[in-house]
Amino acid sequence: MKAGRRAVYDLHMLDIEYLLAQLRAEREKVDQAIRVFSQLQDTHAARVVPARRRGRKGMSSEERLEVSTRMRRYWAQRRMATRRTETA
Numbered sequence: 001m002k003a004g005r006r007a008v009y010d011l012h013m014l015d016i017e018y019l020l021a022q023l024r025a026e027r028e029k030v031d032q033a034i035r036v037f038s039q040l041q042d043t044h045a046a047r048v049v050p051a052r053r054r055g056r057k058g059m060s061s062e063e064r065l066e067v068s069t070r071m072r073r074y075w076a077q078r079r080m081a082t083r084r085t086e087t088a
Contacts, residue, residue: 059067
């Protein structure tokens with residue numbers, strides 16, 4: 001009887017050792033995948049360009065002066081047009 005139980009025990013230990021070997025191999029694959037993804041993340045982070053500011057772009061002083069002159073002309077014409085309709 002002892003021999004029979006020992007054989008079962010030995011088979012059971014072999015199964016555990018086999019499972020441990022498989023788990024260690026799987027852990028190595030997972031560790032390798034983690035290293036690869038970490039490297040990808042590091043290289044991706046280095047290439048990320050900061051987001052540009054949204055909204056209107058600023059105007060230089062020359063552009064502001066051009067807009068101001070244009071708007072003065074526009075409003076002068078509007079005033080002249082309303083004066084013509086009032087006098088007519």
